[in-house]
Structures are given as structure tokens and as C-alpha cells.
Amino acid sequence: MSTWNYYLFVRIWIGFAILLFPLLLRITAPYGRHSSRNWGPMISNRLGWIIMELPSLIVFVGFFILGPNSMNLPMLIFFLLYTAHYTNRSIIFPFRTRTSRKLMPLLIALFAIFFNLVNGFLNGYYFGTVSAGYSIEWLYDIRFILGSILFFSGMFINVRSDNSLLALRKSSGNGYSIPMGGMFRYVSCPNFFGEIVEWTGFAVMTWSPAALAFAVWTVVNLVPRALDHHRWYRNRFENYPGDRKALIPYIL
Ligand code: NDP
Numbered sequence: 001m002s003t004w005n006y007y008l009f010v011r012i013w014i015g016f017a018i019l020l021f022p023l024l025l026r027i028t029a030p031y032g033r034h035s036s037r038n039w040g041p042m043i044s045n046r047l048g049w050i051i052m053e054l055p056s057l058i059v060f061v062g063f064f065i066l067g068p069n070s071m072n073l074p075m076l077i078f079f080l081l082y083t084a085h086y087t088n089r090s091i092i093f094p095f096r097t098r099t100s101r102k103l104m105p106l107l108i109a110l111f112a113i114f115f116n117l118v119n120g121f122l123n124g125y126y127f128g129t130v131s132a133g134y135s136i137e138w139l140y141d142i143r144f145i146l147g148s149i150l151f152f153s154g155m156f157i158n159v160r161s162d163n164s165l166l167a168l169r170k171s172s173g174n175g176y177s178i179p180m181g182g183m184f185r186y187v188s189c190p191n192f193f194g195e196i197v198e199w200t201g202f203a204v205m206t207w208s209p210a211a212l213a214f215a216v217w218t219v220v221n222l223v224p225r226a227l228d229h230h231r232w233y234r235n236r237f238e239n240y241p242g243d244r245k246a247l248i249p250y251i252l
Contacts, residue, residue, distance in 0.1 A: 006130050010122060010209045017220045024224040031104040033176060033232060039105035046094045048104040052112035053090030057083060059120030067128020074134035078127060078206055098169035119214050126210035147205025154198030157183060161191035178237055186249035188233050189226040193247050196222055223247060
């Protein structure tokens with residue numbers, strides 16, 4: 001793929017996300033607590049997570065490593081951060097979930113596979129082939145420093161909040177209870193907030209169009225889901241904390 005075509009593809013991909021956003025605000029994605037049998041054949045929730053997320057890891061690693069660009073310290077850092085996140089998301093996280101006998105529509109998994117294939121390709125191909133590489137001085141660049149702070153803060157919030165949710169299942173079986181403590185004091189979905197901050201940080205620290213596209217898609221995926229979760233909590237639990245927002249403390 002020529003560089004020109006690559007950048008055109010990224011622009012179209014970002015434009016598609018922005019166009020899709022108003023639609024996703026009206027549709028409740030039918031997985032997890034919103035799972036529904038109205039979306040065709042169902043597959044195991046755990047298997048769904050693995051096959052949804054693994055393509056992003058495999059495609060990213062393949063295009064990164066097989067590209068002509070050479071690996072140096074900044075590139076190695078980007079490689080490790082992305083692969084650490086996706087190793088957790090595609091292999092570790094699904095086995096930690098307590099979702100025995102839960103199902104998700106196959107269609108959701110197929111949509112997510114497509115999204116993850118494109119995302120993994122755009123990022124892996126950018127680092128491996130399209131980018132002009134990153135010099136060692138990039139590690140002292142303000143974008144790298146600020147982006148790293150955002151990335152690690154977001155990752156910390158995401159993993160910690162996911163851990164709290166997974167721990168709730170120890171007491172509530174396959175059901176749901178009101179999460180408390182940490183950032184749950186302020187929002188219903190701190191795990192989504194952390195994920196958005198994390199990928200925004202990755203976009204800033206790499207200053208790359210591919211990571212920007214992924215950050216935009218993360219917002220487009222997770223803002224509607226956070227609003228759906230928040231509404232669901234408020235309907236489900238009479239004693240749900242009234243001052244808790246959906247996603248962004250004090251704001252949304
Ligand atoms: P959820 O917050 O819906 O669920 C996370 C896990 O905790 C699930 O196993 C869920 O079970 C369980 N859980 C959630 N709330 C409760 C509760 N109140 N009581 C007991 N158990 C609970 O997150 P998602 O499943 O949507 O996403 C998982 C991760 O993937 C998140 O970190 C998210 O940021 C990330 N993600 C990233 C996307 C992106 O575009 N970058 C897109 C989607 C997700 P169950 O599944 O049974 O509801």
C-alpha cells in the first residue's frame with residue numbers, strides 16, 4: 001500500500017467512526033449485561049472475547065515486525081505497550097471473567113473482529129512501514145512525556161477498575177452488584193474512562209495517525225456503552241448513587 005493510500009485509508013476510517021457515533025448512541029451493543037438473542041446465533045462470551053481481540057494482537061505484531069523499519073528504543077516501547085494491553089485483553093482478561101454459560105451474538109464478535117483487524121493493521125503497518133521511525137531524542141519530546149503519563153494513568157485506571165468489577169462476581173455469582181470505591185465513587189464506568197485516556201495517551205506519545213484513529217474509535221465505542229451501562233444501573237438499583245456520572249467525573 002502506498003503512503004498516500006495509507007493516509008487516505010486512515011482519514012476514511014476516522015470519518016467512518018465519526019459518522020457511526022450518532023447511530024451507536026441509539027443502539028445498545030448487545031453483549032455483557034445487554035446481551036440479546038435478537039441478533040442471530042450466539043457464541044460463548046469467553047470465546048467471543050478471545051476471537052474478537054486476538055486479531056488485533058496478531059496483525060499488529062505481524063505488520064510491525066515484518067515491516068522494513070528497524071527497531072530502536074522508542075519503537076520497542078510502543079511495541080511493548082500495545083502488545084501488553086492486547087495480551088491482557090485477548091488472553092488474560094477473558095479467562096478472568098466470571099461469565100460461565102453467558103453468551104454473546106456472533107454478529108457482535110464479527111463486527112469486533114473487523115474493527116480489530118483494521119486497527120491492528122493500521123497501527124502495525126504505521127510503525128513497521130509508514131513512519132519515518134523515531135529517534136532516541138523522541139524520548140525527551142514533550143509529546144512522548146505527556147502521552148506516557150496519560151497512557152500509564154489510563155492503563156492503571158482501566159485495569160484497576162476491571163479488577164474491581166471482576167472481584168464483584170466473587171460475591172454476586174453470575175449477577176451484578178453496585179461497584180464501590182476507587183473511581184466508581186465518581187462514575188459508573190471508570191474502566192472505559194481509563195481505556196479512553198490510555199489510547200489518547202498512546203496517540204499523543206506516538207503522534208501517529210493510526211493511534212489517533214484508534215483513540216477516536218475507542219471514544220465512539222465506549223461513550224455510548226458507558227451511557228447504556230449508567231442508565232441500566234439506575235434502572236436496576238433503586239439505591240444507585242445519584243451523584244455518580246456515567247463516564248467523566250462531574251461532567252458526563
Ligand atoms: P464491562 O464493564 O461491561 O464488564 C467488565 C467485566 O466485569 C465483565 O466480565 C462483566 O460481566 C463484569 N461486570 C461489569 N459490571 C459488573 C457489576 N456491576 N457486577 C458484577 N460484574 C460486573 O466491560 P466490557 O465487558 O464492555 O469491556 C471489558 C474491557 O474491554 C474494558 O476494560 C473496556 O474498556 C474494554 N473495551 C475496549 C473497547 C475499545 O474500543 N477499545 C471496546 C469494548 C471494551 P458481564 O460481561 O457478564 O456483564
